[in-house]
Amino acid sequence: MEESENGIATAALTANESSAVAAAAADGDSGETAVKREVTEAKVEVLSHGEIMHVVKDTLAGLISNDPLLKDLHPYVTLEEVNSMIALEYGQAMVVNVVRGDGDVMPVVVKQDATLLDLKHGVKRLMTLQLLRSTEGAPAINWRYIWKHYWLFFNGEKLSDDNKLLKECGIRNRDEVTFMKRLRER
Incomplete structure (x- = not known):
């Protein structure tokens, strides 16, 4: 124990603690208060x-x-999902319901001026999130294989041009697009 300038007995301080005491003393605070504050802060769990x-x-x-x-x-929502919901509320995006072969419906949010490629990316994003949330880790999916062996159909017409706008295909908000296995072309 040593006696400080203001007559208070203090234990030997580390360099950080002594600088905190000096700063507190400069502010007119007693050294004892600064040490208590420093000890309280030191108990913070790392x-x-x-x-x-x-x-x-x-x-x-x-x-x-x-x-x-x-x-x-979803409780563990991503920033992208929040931005999509905001865009939906402001009318800047639309929901395209993609119907899988087993009858499940996937609501995919895309912008109003989206292309077929944007819709495919939305399907990929949605499936990846669903798999991550349902299992410990998402299994690797070869999306090149998926798009090579499956089509998206709308009103009996296959959607094959990735650069075509969804509006040009006649797809509007809440329309259903079917996800079907490609048949071999001869």
Whole structure:
């Protein structure tokens, strides 16, 4: 123990603590208060990046599930999903329902001026998110193989030109596009 300038007995301080005491003394604070503040701050638990991410995700999930406007979103929503929902609300995007062969309907959100390629990317994004959320890790999907062996059909017409706008194909908001296996062409 040593006696400080203001007559308070203090223990030997580390360099960081002594600089905090000096700064507090310069502000007119007593050294004892600064040491107590420093000791209180030293008790803060140190978390790894992964642990912090988990805490933040759980906190956001709680906020989203309790909010009446956001509770229809997935608890672990991505920024892209939020931006899509905002674009839908402002009328800048549309929902195209892609019907799979097993009858499942996938609501894919694309911009109003989207092309067929944008729709395919939306299907890829939606499937990847569904697989990530349903299992521990998403299995690798060869999307080149998928698009080589499957077509998107709308009103009995196959959609083959990736650069064609969805509006040019006649696809509007909430229309259904069918996802079907390609037949071999002769």
